[in-house]
Amino acid sequence: MSRSINLAVIPGDGIGQEVVAEGLKVLSAVLPQDVKLETKEYDFGAKRYHATGETLTDADLDALKQHDAILLGAIGDPAVPSGVLERGFLLKLRFAFDHHVNLRPSKLLPGVATPLAGEPQIDFVVVREGTEGPYTGNGGTIRKGTEHEVATEVSVNTAFGVERVVRDAFARAQARPRKKLTLVHKNNVLTFAGHLWTNIFNKVAEEFPEVTTDYIHVDAATIYLVTDPARFDVIVTDNLFGDIITDLAAAVSGGIGVAASGNINPAGEFPSMFEPVHGSAPDIAGQGKADPSATVLSVALLLRHLGYEAEAARIEDAVSADLADRTGKPARSTSEIGDALSVRVAG
């Protein structure tokens, strides 16, 4: 385990600034004294784009590459045309650093409100493929703006790309008490990609005889996520399906205020990036209203990725205790929550 962490910090836009500050506060509080934390802040996002027209240059990528990991707040601004920052920054970074394991845990913590009736048990992890599928940007447009326009989007799926993420998901399922892995796809309609995913899933399953497997279509998965979320332990799925079901998963397990994610390059060839699932929320930016818990939990994922398991667990316990404690109390500001969590993880 490295006893120093050289962290790239990208606060980004809107509430990104506020929540990242709290994430760093908790990170400093949880780290043992002998671990040297170095952070360097980068100004990516809407402001830089407006000023320079740049989203993420090759030089930026070279600079980011020097870090052990990246903590991101949120990128996105209503004044920037849709897609510019998403494709030009966020997806560019995920692809450039080969973040093929997009890890999104969902756990309904005690005392946390859910839109579901009853007392659902929710504790699963989605392993979303991060570098293929309909996210590659392949496709195009002809006769743009005319009545004869045709626009295509190409989902690209490779045995290489699918097998590595499926194997990663099996390993994660194997390490969990229930040892269950569900493949989510739409293999009855997207038969080319579906066949590839299903075949590789079944092949890799033979290497993990202790893992129970099943398959469900993405449409049915959304039903189970609201009627029987307890059926899920680990889910592996494609980039787009993963995008959709993890927002739903976040919604049912306490909201995107507490949903963390890791964009992971498991072999460590490039730094992995950790970010809350929520966006930049311009409507509440600068008001100290944002819940930093999702960012703080993303810091826990970051620590776990770097080998600081005990510290990661301490953060998760602190967030859990803090959430359980909220009922009936007045709402706190972003930094008050960060302060409270810092006290908990230190103590």
Next chain:
Amino acid sequence: MSRSINLAVIPGDGIGQEVVAEGLKVLSAVLPQDVKLETKEYDFGAKRYHATGETLTDADLDALKQHDAILLGAIGDPAVPSGVLERGFLLKLRFAFDHHVNLRPSKLLPGVATPLAGEPQIDFVVVREGTEGPYTGNGGTIRKGTEHEVATEVSVNTAFGVERVVRDAFARAQARPRKKLTLVHKNNVLTFAGHLWTNIFNKVAEEFPEVTTDYIHVDAATIYLVTDPARFDVIVTDNLFGDIITDLAAAVSGGIGVAASGNINPAGEFPSMFEPVHGSAPDIAGQGKADPSATVLSVALLLRHLGYEAEAARIEDAVSADLADRTGKPARSTSEIGDALSVRVAG
């Protein structure tokens, strides 16, 4: 209004047989005496596929074309490889008959259980594009089964195809009290298709100044469907996103036991097809346990499409009353529910 209905009936597989029988029972009961109902049953589905290897031939399409409308139960069987009946029958029919408006209403009726907490107000309609997007079957595989396999799926979106369904959705929104239309897409990532959809949506909006519009990403839409479904009135979306969100919509508004759908060719060049959103449910087939309400409500959509508005409304009221009446009563069989609904619509 034609005073005769020449209906193609496709019971299909599993519970399809049972629910279609009840749909027809209610249809006969609701129709005025002077309307001549002719039905012809077709044996499409797993049984025919097993016997002949056929799913839907050109001759079949010619025969179906003669009818005013089609009532379908469900197609699908675990013994048939995934995709064979879906692509070979269901999607083939939707494409051959240019069913470009896939209409899926979601209404949480009084007394009906929902997995959501509280008392959500749910009453919206999804207009799902039915003939484009990633459903076209474009794409392919190279080096199949090897470690170098690449599988692609191509989403095809045309100005022609998008504009007609967007215009249909605007007209439906215009005719509803709230007059609100939401475009659901993922235009920040699928920028080629997203740009086309968004541009056309904004252009057609100018023709409907009374309709309030907004846009949300498909991932965020799944959140709103569980946290604030009342925000939706009419939704228009792409084929795949529509598939996913309508299963979720069905789940929150009473389950797929009551979710109806119409595959509509608005101009009537081809017969439209009406079917429950649920599948063939082989696990409960033949046991008289299936709820025929979704099929009966699909019959209502069918009648409305053919101009029998009063009869459609009578069926919807009957289902609504029947559902409100269930609490605390013992479960009834498929045919008992059909009988009860027949009495209600007649009376």
